[in-house]
Amino acid sequence: MEEIPTPSKEQPHHPLDDLIRTDRIPHIWCPGCGIGTVFSACLAALKASGINLQKTVMVSGIGCSGRAAGYVKLDSFHTTHGRAIPFATGLKLANPELNIVVFSGDGDLFAIGGNHFIHAARRNMDITVICVNNLNYGMTGGQVAATTPYLAKSTTTPAGNPETPFNLPLMAYACGATYVARWTMLHIRDLTDSITEALCKKGFSFIEALSPCPVNYGRRNKQKPLDMLKLYQEKAIIKNDADPATLDIDFEKGIILGKFIDLDRPTFIENYDKIYRPSRLQENVPELNS
Amino acid sequence: MKPAVLTGEYFMTGDVACAEGALAAGCRFFGGYPITPATEIAERMAIRLSHVDGCFIQMEDEIGAMASVLGASWGGMKSMTATSGPGFSLMMENIGLGICTETPCVVVNVQRGGPSTGLPTHGAQGDMMQARWGSHGHYEIIALAPSSPQEIFYLTITAFNLSEKYRLPVLIMTDEIIGHMSEKVIIPEAKSIKTVSRPKPKGRKDRFKPFAPGPNGVAPMPAAGEGYNLHITGLTHDEKGYPVMTVEAQTEMMARITEKIQRNLDDIIRTDSYLLEDAEIAVVSYGISARTSIAAVAEARKLGIKAGLLRLVTIWPFPEDQIRKLADRVKGFVTVEINLGQIHREVERCAGGKVPIFLVGHPGGTIIHPDSVVKMLMEAF
Numbered sequence: 039m040e041e042i043p044t045p046s047k048e049q050p051h052h053p054l055d056d057l058i059r060t061d062r063i064p065h066i067w068c069p070g071c072g073i074g075t076v077f078s079a080c081l082a083a084l085k086a087s088g089i090n091l092q093k094t095v096m097v098s099g100i101g102c103s104g105r106a107a108g109y110v111k112l113d114s115f116h117t118t119h120g121r122a123i124p125f126a127t128g129l130k131l132a133n134p135e136l137n138i139v140v141f142s143g144d145g146d147l148f149a150i151g152g153n154h155f156i157h158a159a160r161r162n163m164d165i166t167v168i169c170v171n172n173l174n175y176g177m178t179g180g181q182v183a184a185t186t187p188y189l190a191k192s193t194t195t196p197a198g199n200p201e202t203p204f205n206l207p208l209m210a211y212a213c214g215a216t217y218v219a220r221w222t223m224l225h226i227r228d229l230t231d232s233i234t235e236a237l238c239k240k241g242f243s244f245i246e247a248l249s250p251c252p253v254n255y256g257r258r259n260k261q262k263p264l265d266m267l268k269l270y271q272e273k274a275i276i277k278n279d280a281d282p283a284t285l286d287i288d289f290e291k292g293i294i295l296g297k298f299i300d301l302d303r304p305t306f307i308e309n310y311d312k313i314y315r316p317s318r319l320q321e322n323v324p325e326l327n328s
Numbered sequence: 329m330k331p332a333v334l335t336g337e338y339f340m341t342g343d344v345a346c347a348e349g350a351l352a353a354g355c356r357f358f359g360g361y362p363i364t365p366a367t368e369i370a371e372r373m374a375i376r377l378s379h380v381d382g383c384f385i386q387m388e389d390e391i392g393a394m395a396s397v398l399g400a401s402w403g404g405m406k407s408m409t410a411t412s413g414p415g416f417s418l419m420m421e422n423i424g425l426g427i428c429t430e431t432p433c434v435v436v437n438v439q440r441g442g443p444s445t446g447l448p449t450h451g452a453q454g455d456m457m458q459a460r461w462g463s464h465g466h467y468e469i470i471a472l473a474p475s476s477p478q479e480i481f482y483l484t485i486t487a488f489n490l491s492e493k494y495r496l497p498v499l500i501m502t503d504e505i506i507g508h509m510s511e512k513v514i515i516p517e518a519k520s521i522k523t524v525s526r527p528k529p530k531g532r533k534d535r536f537k538p539f540a541p542g543p544n545g546v547a548p549m550p551a552a553g554e555g556y557n558l559h560i561t562g563l564t565h566d567e568k569g570y571p572v573m574t575v576e577a578q579t580e581m582m583a584r585i586t587e588k589i590q591r592n593l594d595d596i597i598r599t600d601s602y603l604l605e606d607a608e609i610a611v612v613s614y615g616i617s618a619r620t621s622i623a624a625v626a627e628a629r630k631l632g633i634k635a636g637l638l639r640l641v642t643i644w645p646f647p648e649d650q651i652r653k654l655a656d657r658v659k660g661f662v663t664v665e666i667n668l669g670q671i672h673r674e675v676e677r678c679a680g681g682k683v684p685i686f687l688v689g690h691p692g693g694t695i696i697h698p699d700s701v702v703k704m705l706m707e708a709f
Contacts (some may be wrong), residue, residue: 059559061637062570093553095402107572108559113552115402116561118425124359124387128396129552129644131383132403134358136553159386306385314378326583 057091064243066105068176070221070256070263072249075104075328076170079226079247080141083233084112096122096136097126099146102177106141115303122160126165126254134164134307137237144171144185148204152184159165160211161306166236168242169206172251174257180254188289191258206246216241217291218299220285222248222270225295241305248293269293307313333518340513342506343410345477346436347372349484350408354523355434357407359396361389361415363503364448366438369410390415394422397433401426402560404551406473406525407537410436411416412504413455416462425562427585430495430539430547431525437499438507441692451504452692453615453666459499460644466582467523468589470596471499471644472491473614478510483641490596494588495546501643503666505616505695529556539581540567545588546694556583556585584708589645598641603629603706607636609709610654610672612675613664614640617696623663624701635662643671651678661685662704666692684708 052058058081067073076142078145080131084091091112098107107114117125122140130138140147147155147169158165174192182199185206189198210218217239221229229247236243250256250266261269271288278296283302285294313319333352340348347369350358358377360370370386377384382405386394400407411419413627416437427435431456441447442454455462459471470490474480480502491498529536529548533555542545547567547641550556564578565572589596604610609628613621618639628635638654640647651674654661660683663672672687679685686708 059557059570092555095552108561111557113556113558114397114560115552116563117372117395117398118421118562121391121422121425124392124395125386125399127385127392128357128359128399129394129401129403130405131385132405133551133553136403139482153388154378154392156394201558270698310383315381317381 045312050285054078054081054223057084057111058316059109062109065109065283067102068253070250070252071102071107072172075226076168076229076247076249077109077141079223079230080139080233081110082230083237086234087237088187089137089237093135094139094315095129096127096139096141097122098140099151101143101146101148102172103141104146105145111124118137120146121154122146123151123154123167124186127158127163130163130165131249131287131307138165139237140160140165140167142167142169143176144169144173145175145183145322148206149184156213159210159215159244162214162216162303164242164243164305164307166233168233168245168247171206172249174251174255175223176251176254178259180251187289191260192255194229203287205286206245206280207285207298210244214242215244216300216303217243218282219297220246220248221295222293223250224270225274228295241303330379332519333504334515335517336515338513338515339510340477341368341510342397342474342502343438343481343508344372344482344593345513346410346484346500346502347376350434350488351376351380351647352515352518352574353406353485353488354525355406355408355488356380357397357400357405358384358409359387359400359409360409360429361387361391361393363412363415363556365507366410366412368507369436369438375566383422383617385561390418390686394419394435395626398426400430401431401433402552406432406492408434408436411437412440413442416455416458420462424465424467426497426501427463427467428562429468429560430550430585431497431551432491432495433497434484434491434501435497437501439501439503441541443663444512447693450693451616451666451695453503453617454670454692456501456643456665456670460591461499468500468586469495469644470496470589471501472641473501473643474506475618475639476506476511477509477617480506481513481515485521485523489522492526493522493546494528494592495549501615503616507538513633521586538569538645539584541584541588545584566639571690575599578693593645596645597647599647600641602637602639604636604638606634608634608659608704609636609662610658611635611637611662611664611701612640612651613637614643614671617664617666620696621701622700624705627698627702628705631702631706633709635705640671646674646678648678652680655679655682659683660709662688662701662708664688664696664701666690666696
């Protein structure tokens, strides 16, 4: 008689398990939330990039997306609200060998932390910033953010948002980022490819990943959990190299996705070494003894 | 290119001596933001760090400066910042992150008159309680108060050593007067300067717990990129560093971050005295006001008043035992400080009502004249 193998009692392994603190699962993200998908795209990109993961650090701020640092099995820092970028700046300057990924949300990076984003991009600090943009403050229950669309409802704009949201890629470009892309969490392969590219690229890289928050944003804006994904599918216009000034998010007209900026200029550390620490530059090594 | 330790005899301001002390202690990262009267520390570090393969960055604000200092510390460098009142206020949240994540670093506050923008170019000692409790939540902190440019050189080294040993931000609470005064500063030979560095973990990396206390209550500390897969968070966390949202975890974490200080008071607390042995009246002071007090005590002795000075070098943790012991033998206390009674209240608390206690205070903007201390000594006792 043919022997039927007993099914293993162990959970099947996920191909990204080696990059996850499985002892911290289950995670806190709600059903229908897109952060987990952006997070796995980031982990897949970390693997695909071939960078030395022992020398790779994830830094987060506060908020739903900020919890990513607590799940990744790398050196990871969950800092204060809005301060992931300046913390990452100190880490990078103390040890330029480190590859640094800042993974955080739109509220954290662009409202409370907006000033740090502007200046890290201006300095061309060599870090990769991934912003999960869910259009609101999810963790505190759905308040208006610097990214909430005009007229959208939130707990602090109950009759509609009177403010204009940021165009994040335009802001990144204007401040000096050398790599700027935007995808949605539905465009998982493009998103993963972009993160991979950004990880391998020298300089300040910025990727905006649109992601649904059905529990707090969708619920108040008459969107069922799948509605936002349908919008991502139907309203996406992939247009690489699009003019950053045209990238305002307008769900009526369509959301432009793609890689918009990919250029090279010296990083802060390169310029600092040139001016202040010439002994660190290879061609100047003999001068060490002078 | 100059060495880290500029051995020699100089005429130097307190701010510059502080920067030189930091370099001698092994500081290799400074993240700052300009503010009077602390700017000269940043300016000195901007040039001197380049001599020693270190890194200086002027951040976009003091919040970012403090965050960068914590990041640099986890990147493996001894790191510091320097500021004054308004900037100190902005740094408070990240000083709390440093306490919670047990991150060694040094924060210098060159105090000026407050509140708010206050008196940017005039000295005060009005941030002493902010140094103790300025960040939210309950915690222990170490704060030192130098009385001269020479002392700030040495105390900056001490501040780094204590921060590395006990893994926390250590505050240097100086003031505009010390910061801007020029005096003789002797920088000794490098080999005579004792520096302490955070102990590195040993053993299996996968079993390492970044918050499991060692023999002195402090865990060894690796840097990022050394293969430990650290997780460091400002949330309440267990010894592994993982967030745990329970009363038990909070109790355990609070015990770790407070007991490492409370159990090592003898190692942390430093005081100095002048004519205190036979004193009947104890003057308690610190920083620039302690120099006022020395002159006043000398004058009082000439007038036949048996006064003596207890100079607090460590302000936090507060030298409670020293005050309690004095309260058993003196007739009274006089506290001298450039505020309207901050450390005064601590002295009062520790004196426990055994003897009367008087304040010679000033709201800020100038040094306290020795005559006002002498006057108090004559009138009160």
